[in-house]
Amino acid sequence: MTVRGRLVVYVGPMFAGKSAHLIAAAKKQADVLALKPGFDTRDGSELVSRDGSHLAAVSANVWPAEAHRYSHVVLDEGQFWVSPHYRGDIVQDIQNVRAQGVDVTVGGLDTDYRRIPFDVMERLRDEADEVIVLTARCHVCGAPAAWTAKTHDTGHLLETGDQELYEARCDAHWTLPEAALKRGSGRG
Numbered sequence: 001m002t003v004r005g006r007l008v009v010y011v012g013p014m015f016a017g018k019s020a021h022l023i024a025a026a027k028k029q030a031d032v033l034a035l036k037p038g039f040d041t042r043d044g045s046e047l048v049s050r051d052g053s054h055l056a057a058v059s060a061n062v063w064p065a066e067a068h069r070y071s072h073v074v075l076d077e078g079q080f081w082v083s084p085h086y087r088g089d090i091v092q093d094i095q096n097v098r099a100q101g102v103d104v105t106v107g108g109l110d111t112d113y114r115r116i117p118f119d120v121m122e123r124l125r126d127e128a129d130e131v132i133v134l135t136a137r138c139h140v141c142g143a144p145a146a147w148t149a150k151t152h153d154t155g156h157l158l159e160t161g162d163q164e165l166y167e168a169r170c171d172a173h174w175t176l177p178e179a180a181l182k183r184g185s186g187r188g
C-alpha cells in the first residue's frame with residue numbers, strides 16, 4: 001500500500017517569504033517538480049524569491065501527467081490555480097497525486113488585497129497536514145503584517161505585481177486602494 005503524501009501549505013501576504021520557504025523545502029529532495037502558474041511569466045522558468053534563491057520550475061495550466069513520478073511537487077502562487085488560468089480542480093489534482101505517495105508543498109496568498117479569502121487556498125488548508133502562516137513587515141511601521149494592500153486600483157482581482165503595485169500592511173495600516181474607497185465599496 002502506498003503511503004499518502006504529505007501536504008504542507010504556506011500562507012501569508014505578499015513579501016512574507018513564501019517562495020523562499022518553498023525553494024528551501026524543494027531543495028531537501030533530489031527529485032522535485034516545481035510548478036508555477038502558466039500565465040505568470042515573471043522570472044522565466046524559475047521560482048525566484050526576494051532573498052535571491054531560485055529553482056527551475058515548469059509553467060503549467062493543466063496538471064502535468066508526469067507529476068506522480070516525482071517524490072515531491074512544489075507549487076507556487078496557489079491562489080492563481082483557478083479558472084480561467086488553470087484547467088481542472090487543483091485541490092483534486094493534488095489529492096490524486098498524494099494518493100500515489102507524492103508529497104506536495106503549496107505557497108499562496110490566503111487573502112486578496114481586500115482581505116477576502118481565496119477559496120482555493122482555504123480548500124487546500126483544509127486538506128493540509130501542516131499549515132504554516134507567515135507574516136511580512138508592514139510597509140508603513142515595520143510591525144508584523146498579515147495583509148496585502150494594493151497601492152492603486154487597477155480593476156483586476158488576480159494580478160501579478162511587485163512593490164509598484166502591492167505592499168504588506170499590518171492591521172492598523174491596511175487600507176483599500178483609493179479608487180475603491182471613493183466608489184464606497186471594496187468589491188471591484
Ligand SMILES: [Zn+2]
Pocket residue numbers: 138139140141142143169170171172173
Ligand atoms: Zn503598520
